[in-house]
Amino acid sequence: MKLDSKIPTGPIEKSWDKARFELKLVNPANKRKFKVLVVGTGLAGSSAAASLAELGYQVEVFCMQDSPRRAHSIAAQGGINAAKNYPNDGDSVWRLFYDTVKGGDFRSREQNVYRLAQVSNNIIDQCAAQGVPFAREYGGTLSNRSFGGAQVSRTFYARGQTGQQLLLGAYSALMRQVGANAIKMHTRREMLDLVVVDGAARGIVVRNLITGAVEKYAGDAVLLCTGGYGNVFYLSTNANSCNVTAAWRAHKRGAAFANPCYTQIHPTCIPVSGEHQSKLTLMSESLRNDGRVWVSKKKGDTRSPDQIPEDERDYYLERKYPAFGNLVPRDIASRAAKQMTDDGRGAKGTLSVYLDFQDAIKRIGEDKVREKYGNLFDMYHHITDENPYKVPMRIYPAVHYTMGGLWVDYNLMTTIPGLFCLGEANFSDHGANRLGASALMQGLADGYFVIPYTLGGYLAGSKLPKVGTDHAQFAAVEADVKARTAKLLSEKGKASPQELHRKLGHIMWDDVGMGRTAKGLKDALQRIPALREEFWKTVAVTGSGDEFNQTLERAGRVADFMEFGELLAKDALTREESCGGHFREEHQTPDGEAKRDDEKFCHVAAWEYKGEGKEPERHVEPLTFDNVHIAQRNYA
Amino acid sequence: MTMNTEKSGGMNLTLKVWRQKGPEDRGGLVEYKVTGVSPDQSFLEMLDVLNEQLVARGEEAISFDSDCREGICGMCDLVIDGQAHGPDKGATTCQLHMRRYKDGDVVTVEPFRAKAFPVVKDLVVDRSAFDRIQAAGGFVSVNTGNACDANNILVPHDRAEKAMDAAACIGCGACVAACPNASAMLFVAAKVSQYALMPQGQPEREKRVLAMREAMDDEGFGHCTNEYECEAACPKEIKVSNIARLNREYLRATLLSE
Numbered sequence: 005m006k007l008d009s010k011i012p013t014g015p016i017e018k019s020w021d022k023a024r025f026e027l028k029l030v031n032p033a034n035k036r037k038f039k040v041l042v043v044g045t046g047l048a049g050s051s052a053a054a055s056l057a058e059l060g061y062q063v064e065v066f067c068m069q070d071s072p073r074r075a076h077s078i079a080a081q082g083g084i085n086a087a088k089n090y091p092n093d094g095d096s097v098w099r100l101f102y103d104t105v106k107g108g109d110f111r112s113r114e115q116n117v118y119r120l121a122q123v124s125n126n127i128i129d130q131c132a133a134q135g136v137p138f139a140r141e142y143g144g145t146l147s148n149r150s151f152g153g154a155q156v157s158r159t160f161y162a163r164g165q166t167g168q169q170l171l172l173g174a175y176s177a178l179m180r181q182v183g184a185n186a187i188k189m190h191t192r193r194e195m196l197d198l199v200v201v202d203g204a205a206r207g208i209v210v211r212n213l214i215t216g217a218v219e220k221y222a223g224d225a226v227l228l229c230t231g232g233y234g235n236v237f238y239l240s241t242n243a244n245s246c247n248v249t250a251a252w253r254a255h256k257r258g259a260a261f262a263n264p265c266y267t268q269i270h271p272t273c274i275p276v277s278g279e280h281q282s283k284l285t286l287m288s289e290s291l292r293n294d295g296r297v298w299v300s301k302k303k304g305d306t307r308s309p310d311q312i313p314e315d316e317r318d319y320y321l322e323r324k325y326p327a328f329g330n331l332v333p334r335d336i337a338s339r340a341a342k343q344m345t346d347d348g349r350g351a352k353g354t355l356s357v358y359l360d361f362q363d364a365i366k367r368i369g370e371d372k373v374r375e376k377y378g379n380l381f382d383m384y385h386h387i388t389d390e391n392p393y394k395v396p397m398r399i400y401p402a403v404h405y406t407m408g409g410l411w412v413d414y415n416l417m418t419t420i421p422g423l424f425c426l427g428e429a430n431f432s433d434h435g436a437n438r439l440g441a442s443a444l445m446q447g448l449a450d451g452y453f454v455i456p457y458t459l460g461g462y463l464a465g466s467k468l469p470k471v472g473t474d475h476a477q478f479a480a481v482e483a484d485v486k487a488r489t490a491k492l493l494s495e496k497g498k499a500s501p502q503e504l505h506r507k508l509g510h511i512m513w514d515d516v517g518m519g520r521t522a523k524g525l526k527d528a529l530q531r532i533p534a535l536r537e538e539f540w541k542t543v544a545v546t547g548s549g550d551e552f553n554q555t556l557e558r559a560g561r562v563a564d565f566m567e568f569g570e571l572l573a574k575d576a577l578t579r580e581e582s583c584g585g586h587f588r589e590e591h592q593t594p595d596g597e598a599k600r601d602d603e604k605f606c607h608v609a610a611w612e613y614k615g616e617g618k619e620p621e622r623h624v625e626p627l628t629f630d631n632v633h634i635a636q637r638n639y640a
Numbered sequence: 641m642t643m644n645t646e647k648s649g650g651m652n653l654t655l656k657v658w659r660q661k662g663p664e665d666r667g668g669l670v671e672y673k674v675t676g677v678s679p680d681q682s683f684l685e686m687l688d689v690l691n692e693q694l695v696a697r698g699e700e701a702i703s704f705d706s707d708c709r710e711g712i713c714g715m716c717d718l719v720i721d722g723q724a725h726g727p728d729k730g731a732t733t734c735q736l737h738m739r740r741y742k743d744g745d746v747v748t749v750e751p752f753r754a755k756a757f758p759v760v761k762d763l764v765v766d767r768s769a770f771d772r773i774q775a776a777g778g779f780v781s782v783n784t785g786n787a788c789d790a791n792n793i794l795v796p797h798d799r800a801e802k803a804m805d806a807a808a809c810i811g812c813g814a815c816v817a818a819c820p821n822a823s824a825m826l827f828v829a830a831k832v833s834q835y836a837l838m839p840q841g842q843p844e845r846e847k848r849v850l851a852m853r854e855a856m857d858d859e860g861f862g863h864c865t866n867e868y869e870c871e872a873a874c875p876k877e878i879k880v881s882n883i884a885r886l887n888r889e890y891l892r893a894t895l896l897s898e
Contacts, residue, residue: 055784070705071771073811074713090791126787133787135780135840137795137804144794162804168712169807176779183775191768214760243707277680282688283709383710386728386735452784500692546700551662552761555691555701 027461035060045072048427049229051451054177080167081288083159108435109584152440205423232406238509240403260610262411262431265576270404271337294364338401360396415458426450436584497542650676679739714810752817777851818873821862829886846893
């Protein structure tokens with residue numbers, strides 16, 4: 005396997021222009037001859053599908069929910085970054101680029117990030133034109149706020165529902181094309197495999213979740229926009245159905261998987277309350293703009309927060325990082341919380357820290373706090389039964405986002421020609437840590453402003469023979485999918501897929517979570533295969549494959565997590581350094597900060613699948629930093 | 641039937657759950673006893689645990705839709721004791737917690753019921769009618785790449801806020817399930833209002849409302865008779881004043897159409 009990143013040479017400011025110019029064009033009359041299959045309808049999938057249909061391509065879209073509007077992008081709360089510099093506070097494309105490279109702990113590609121910063125402004129224009137109800141000033145201009153560790157106010161938002169509004173914007177664009185018969189929409193379909201013919205991606209095999217029928221679709225290119233793999237940890241802020249299956253199946257057909265160990269633990273989530281829990285709820289980190297994070301200075305302090313006087317509180321983020329205070333990047337805030345609870349200083353001795361709004365309420369009044377964060381406070385109150393206007397919130401980090409994903413070149417193409425990967429499902433732009441309000445930006449950048457150019461370049465530059473679903477390879481893949489479903493249904497064990505998923509989650513969180521060690525990872529690499537064996541021996545899947553069967557759906561996803569979790573742990577063990585969301589306890593500075601090893605690990609690790617029971621092969625794409633001076637991140 | 645005891649001394653409840661094999665099956669309520677329910681569990685987590693036990697015993701799990709489990713994706717859709725999304729105001733089913741219940745309660749769980757939302761299985765219904773209404777006109781026709789600088793379109797703060805109030809709709813269909821006529825007026829009104837209130841929506845203002853209203857009727861939704869049940873059931877508390885705006889928009893468009 006050869007990794008050719010296709011990064012344009014020359015000055016970075018010109019690299020996207022240069023690449024776009026060099027990409028071949030498909031003439032307008034020929035576009036309708038190409039069929040593109042888009043899997044997933046989050047920000048990346050919906051925006052890509054709509055934009056490609058507008059250009060004239062035949063587009064078929066697949067999503068596993070009952071409507072494309074349900075994709076998990078909808079749950080993003082805080083906002084979307086752009087380098088508009090509307091507030092006149094010193095922002096620029098260059099600064100957004102710089103912040104993102106630094107925030108990613110120097111493990112992303114400079115050219116990708118620069119392009120992302122460049123098109124960020126187009127995204128805001130496009131979304132505003134669609135009628136996305138962004139927050140506005142009294143004069144009618146767009147409002148901005150500072151978010152997640154940025155020293156400029158570059159985040160655009162729609163209350164605490166920015167993801168929802170942006171997704172509904174992309175969904176409306178998608179549905180416009182559905183109404184115009186330019187897109188064929190297939191809901192309640194789950195992609196279960198990829199069809200590769202003569203080395204190129206030519207189709208997919210999906211399960212119709214209503215009827216259970218296995219269906220085949222052929223096309224000239226396949227776009228995976230299938231989100232992240234955070235649910236490998238069982239508990240995460242992801243929606244229940246988020247899974248790695250589409251990406252993992254593509255990996256097993258030849259797509260390299262890059263940097264799976266880069267997982268983001270979000271610092272402000274509602275703590276775990278019991279074994280019954282099905283997910284963790286994120287509280288937007290915009291709360292850190294006004295909330296102050298603290299714990300008791302005393303270990304094992306079980307007093308209630310109002311009994312702890314001011315001078316016995318440790319506002320540890322403000323103490324450790326005076327320049328950024330409560331707004332340090334996510335990985336740093338998460339790790340700091342873990343250090344506090346590891347030190348026995350969690351809130352009332354539990355695995356949580358306080359996020360306190362008393363000072364903000366004193367400063368700007370409860371009404372103003374309600375106006376800014378009302379929906380988040382209500383959500384917190386509802387879930388915990390505690391009133392955050394009176395009692396400080398208790399928060400704890402939770403798995404939230406995954407920076408790793410399928411390896412893609414600058415054109416978003418995987419190592420399988422014709423298979424593209426967009427949004428959270430790919431690995432490219434966030435390095436080892438994603439900054440707040442950058443996920444929405446990347447998903448929409450890929451879909452609205454990158455793939456419409458790069459896909460054309462691929463299609464115009466390839467000679468693709470006609471391939472239909474009657475090709476023998478479709479039958480072969482269909483047989484594989486059916487055999488796998490039959491295998492899941494034949495197990496007559498007693499363990500529900502959830503129970504086994506929960507067990508996997510415990511291993512992942514304990515040994516492959518926030519603090520990783522060689523010993524723990526080696527241990528996980530023993531336990532995961534053992535659990536996988538247990539899965540296939542004991543899993544109980546009731547019902548049949550020829551009907552709506554949510555137990556079967558879940559079992560299939562858990563089975564893939566059982567394989568993928570091992571690769572994640574392997575990647576974490578091999579990466580003998582700490583960077584961004586990947587923290588190896590052996591590699592830290594004397595103050596407990598992540599310590600990179602730029603000499604040995606300034607590269608992307610891309611794993612190649614070598615077959616059942618065989619060791620995957622680790623390939624390396626070196627990273628160079630010609631524009632941002634590589635340095636130890638310092639937020640003090 | 642017993643559940644794993646989450647906390648010793650948790651609640652014991654009787655559930656009456658709608659089971660229906662498929663669209664053609666008549667379906668009916670089946671009784672389940674659940675024990676040891678923790679007040680910190682969400683309603684759907686309580687059903688998850690019940691399902692895990694059913695599966696372990698070789699019985700089929702109860703099918704129900706849910707995804708984000710934080711009240712924003714609009715996928716969950718249960719009628720609990722006759723109320724769409726259950727007893728809590730301004731909340732989806734997934735946001736309902738068991739602390740709302742007490743030991744010994746009997747709770748009935750049914751699917752959203754409407755002619756336009758046929759049952760798929762058990763508690764799962766088909767709400768694709770909403771997508772078709774959206775495809776008929778719920779958009780601004782602006783191709784990617786055509787936009788001017790965002791600040792060239794000024795939207796007064798209060799208008800933007802009102803538009804956002806309407807845009808908060810999550811498309812769950814509780815308005816339809818709660819309405820005695822199974823009308824989709826609140827859903828359509830929310831989308832029409834969002835665009836009617838913003839300058840971006842003006843070029844297609846008349847066309848949109850006519851097309852969406854027509855699509856709504858074609859899907860077999862009922863008419864609005866001012867019951868206000870939709871507003872009461874809406875997890876995002878979208879106001880019926882949007883329906884008044886929809887009616888004004890419809891009248892205006894009818895008068896203006898050639």
